Amino acid sequence: MKFSEQLRKKADSIWNASFEHPFVRGVADGSLPIECFTYYVQQDSFYLSRFAQVQAIGAAKALDFHTTSQMAFHAKSTFDAEHMLHEGFAKDLGLEKNSEGHMAEEPAPTAVAYTNHLFSVAYKGSLGEVIAAILPCYWLYWEIGEKYKGSTPEHPVYQKWIDTYGDEWFATLVKEQINRLDDCAKKASAEEKQRMESIFITSSRYEYMFWEMSYTLEKWPV
Ligand SMILES: Cc1ncc(CO)c(N)n1
Ligand SMILES: Cc1ncsc1CCO
Numbered sequence: 206m207k208f209s210e211q212l213r214k215k216a217d218s219i220w221n222a223s224f225e226h227p228f229v230r231g232v233a234d235g236s237l238p239i240e241c242f243t244y245y246v247q248q249d250s251f252y253l254s255r256f257a258q259v260q261a262i263g264a265a266k267a268l269d270f271h272t273t274s275q276m277a278f279h280a281k282s283t284f285d286a287e288h289m290l291h292e293g294f295a296k297d298l299g300l301e302k303n304s305e306g307h308m309a310e311e312p313a314p315t316a317v318a319y320t321n322h323l324f325s326v327a328y329k330g331s332l333g334e335v336i337a338a339i340l341p342c343y344w345l346y347w348e349i350g351e352k353y354k355g356s357t358p359e360h361p362v363y364q365k366w367i368d369t370y371g372d373e374w375f376a377t378l379v380k381e382q383i384n385r386l387d388d389c390a391k392k393a394s395a396e397e398k399q400r401m402e403s404i405f406i407t408s409s410r411y412e413y414m415f416w417e418m419s420y421t422l423e424k425w426p427v
Contacts, residue, residue, distance in 0.1 A: 208390035209383045212337070212402055213344070216409040220345055223409075228416040229349060232366060235358030242362065243298045245419035248316045250291050250302070251309035252415070255320040256342065257283040262327040263335040272332070275381070282378060290369050297362050314425055315418035319411035326404055333389030337401035340386055341408040343379040346370045 206214075213220075223229060228245070231237025257280040264276035291308065295301065300308045309316070326338040350370030358364055369375065390398055417423075 207387050208398065208401075209340075209386050212340075212386075212405045215402065216341065216406055219406070219409040219413055220348070223345060223413050223416060224349065224352060226413065226416040226420070228420040229353075231420075232363045233353040233356040233358060235360045235363055237363070239298075239362075241419055241422065243300070244422050246291055246294045246298060247300060247308040247310065248313055248415075248419065250287060250307040251312045252316055252320060253283050253287040254305065254307040255323065256339065257281075257287075259320075259323045259327045259335065259339060263332055263339070266327075266332045266335060268332070272385070275385075276332075279378065279382070286369070286375075290366070293365060294362055311425075313418055313423045315411070315414045315423055319408075319415060322407055322411060330400070330404070331389070331393070331397060333386070333393050333397060334401055334404055336382060336386045336389055337404040338408050340382055341405060341412050343375075343382050345409070345412050347376060347379040350375065 228237060228241065232242070260276055260280035260283060264273045264280065267273040267276055291300075295308065302308055303310075312320075323338050326334050330338070347370060350367065350372070353367050354371040356367060358367070386401075390401065393401065
């Protein structure tokens, strides 16, 4: 079994919890309160701005020219996706970007914790560990897109979100990173692969927590 398949299997119960989360189900059937989605878009705009920085650190960590170029291309694609997806939402939902170029008035505890996890891996880990950290973000959304492709939430904003992650351009990016994970794993020691697994599980847990954060409109307690 490929290393990516092993990780996917280990994360299965965590990913199933995401598929069934009321936020995800609510987008698919149109029942999600719009204030939860607006809050999600703001926090996700912050998240993706940090995600692109982590991809760029991955570009710098790559050991060959081609991978550096591809990782930098992926950082640019994250910006393009954020722009494409969230710009439309911003108009519909009445949101604006701040001086850092994202929409969160204040990043919420889970969004800060998740992006700090990504940064910690990016600064101290190998490229393989960086890919293990960012892969659940790609792969989980791809599976959500595939799962809910046929849904028609009768809400233009929710429909656009489902269509984006069910689209072929996204699938191509995801498959490339799954292959990169397997390439890195082939060259990694047993200890490094153990770290990659643990990092992948942590990111999977944070993906679940990101839905919960959005559904409950999480705030700092003080
Ligand atoms: C939190 C989060 N994870 C993954 C994606 C999709 O890449 C996203 N937009 N936001
Ligand atoms: C993971 C992800 N999310 C939005 S775009 C993208 C991939 C950018 O390469």
